[in-house]
Amino acid sequence: MADTHSIIGTKNKKGQTYTDTWKMMNEAPRTPSFYTGSEVIKEAIRRASCDVMIAYPITPQSEAAALIGELFAEGYIGDYFRGESEFAVMSQCAGASFGGARVFTTTAGPGTMRAMENFPMWAGARLPIQMIVTCRGINSPLSIQPDTLEIAYLLNTGMLVWHAETAQDFFDWILKGYIVSEEPDVHLPLALCCDGFFVTHTKDVVNLTPADMCLPPYDPYRSPVPCMDMECPPVRMMRDPFVMKSNYISYATHASWQQEIWAAVERSRKHTIHWLNGLVDTENTDADIVIVASGTAVSQGREAIRMLEDEGVRCGLVKVKALRPWPEEEIRQATKNAKHIFVPEFNVTGWLAKEIRATVPNSQRVHAGPHVCGGMTMPPEIIVSEIKTALGMKTFSMAGRGS
């Protein structure tokens, strides 16, 4: 068994130095690089001391999955293969994680939905797998374009769910995500989501940590459950599940088990705040109007705020970084002065607005919108228009092109 502290400063087979994560992320020099989000995923995984990556093609994550195959060819990843389907991939990830490996995978849209049965299983089995979700449309008719509806389905799986705005978030959070996820009091899978294409396929300047530094390896001996043991839960639990026994003890145990998963999500709060510097970022929260958003809707909200400032309307911004754990107190505090709370989203149901309505007092302040979906872009002008309409100000319609 390896002692993580004794490994710091030693080199892996690629000559990378196992580095204290805090130093690597906060003190090591950064190199500005012009990369797509997919390339950034590759560069983060190069530094993540990953044991296993399992891939399956589905747009828009296919490029990242293929690029990580290159990392395998270069010797940065212990094992890499293509599963038979997304369901198979997530099951194979579970197997690798049960065996004590640090596991990485990527998926998107219908792939997320196809694999869904595995996610509560991962959480219940306390497997700290990291899954990148490059969100896209999930419903028929087919759309491969950005749409964040799948996140709504992930929120109640017991996984940690973070929503990256930029490629820089992606790079940093992939690495930090493993550290939070693998804490013994947390030890849960992480769904690290982004808005497909907007983040994965556009280039941005990203400040990278040195390529010769990498995370300390995963230590499965700190796991809150025994790693692979066919006679013990959680493995045995799945072939001899409590639900098969119709008695009070079975039900009570299963209930206590479920509570423990959500207790672990709660415990991740402290670590997430430490590593992400808070569950939310805020600007001008003393304003009467506050935009609360996650993912690239934050960027559009920021631009809308700039445009409104030109017209003398002052707005605040809350960037929600972590969806699980949910920043309940942070959002209450950040919106306590707001008379209007706008929640722009890239999905049809407005799941983030529903969460916020359930969180803040006087929830009639929450305007669920604007919404776009199915791959539509969200020009900042429509956020401006939504806000001005609510304030009774004159605005224009972007939709009107006819007579």
Next chain:
Amino acid sequence: MSDYRVLPGPEHFLPPAAASMGISLPNPGEAHINGVITSEDKAYEEAARQFLMAKVPTIFPGPLVLWAWNEKAAKKATAVRHLFNTLKECVQPGQKPMLIPMPDYRPKYPKINPEVEINPNHPNLTIWHNKIDCCMFIGVHCHQANLSLKIIRGGTSCYTIAMCAQAGHEDAMLSFRDASVEKIMRLADTVKRLKGTVQPRLTSAKNGASS
């Protein structure tokens, strides 16, 4: 800070996880008592006091210390045995210290033998059967320990202590973290030092474990 306190039960048909009630784990060098962060020094005193006050103070060693899977585990097991022997030396007539292992985590059907083991899926059976009114978990994987601690809090009045090798347990009434041989030995020393200064609860038929 949360108003919730982690207290001996029976608390509820389905008691909440303490973490979901706002109870946080201690940072390194700290412990918690009833969900309130405190110094380790205070926790040693309180754990020893609870042991000496109980009619059936019991240690539940789990797989991580029951098997000599590395040198550290073997040394911890020796320290746990020392703590148990110290308890036996320090209690008064009428008190009955026990050492009951949690050898594995398999649900035991059709029925566990509560005389010889405790199981995380139905720990209340062992607590009730032996009328255990104070217990300490050590060497139990964290997930299984939390599972047990909640069920014990839900259905029994047993005072629970966790000597955790990782980050500690909010679902115990008292929890240490980063358990080591030295910490176990220090708890044994504290028990020895407090010998004769704590009035035992010898009426556990009514005040001890509920049934």
